[in-house]
Amino acid sequence: MKNANDPYNGILNLMNKMTCNGLQATAAIGEILSVPPNIAIGYNGMTITSQYLWIDEYWLQGHTRHAKGHIVSATQNRAGGGGEAAYASHNHDIDNDYSDSIIYTDTWHVGDKVLMIPICGQDRKTAEQFAVLCKLKRLDGN
Known part of the structure; x- marks a missing residue:
């Protein structure tokens, strides 16, 4: 007959506790x-x-979600006007803070x-x- 101090009994009890706690x-x-x-x-x-x-x-x-940040970029090159030098292909720098909300x-x-x-x-x-x-x-x- 095994007694309460039997190491195998302790291991079995520990495994039983772990199994019960792990069942989800x-x-x-x-x-x-x-x-x-x-x-x-x-x-x-x-x-x-x-x-x-x-x-x-x-x-x-x-x-509602709110977003804010800073964007640094540039527009794409684009020409316009009647061929005058002032309207030659050019772009614009973008360096702005922004904020937005989405609902x-x-x-x-x-x-x-x-x-x-x-x-x-x-x-x-x-x-x-x-x-x-x-x-x-x-x-x-x-």
Whole structure:
């Protein structure tokens, strides 16, 4: 009979703990059933609603992104006018700061496929919520 100090028993217990902690549901593909703000996603025969979803904010309609920077370049050479020297082929230097805003207005459609990553609960096995990261498209048309 083996006792509690048996090294093999300790290794088996450690492997069991590692296996239980490592079991997690994997990424899956969901289908948009209704769009935000009352989003619903079909997943594995269930309808998942907003209280169980974490949505990538870049995919929310009305999300605004701001960009700014500095551009150094030049226009392409171009001639103009009636052949006068003042209108000979020339370019213009560009050395300017810029800023821009992009507002997303058309992001989700019913039927879109999305990547869903389960967020496991404290038992590290049960998916309690999902992160929705991006819209997916197959290039073969399926």
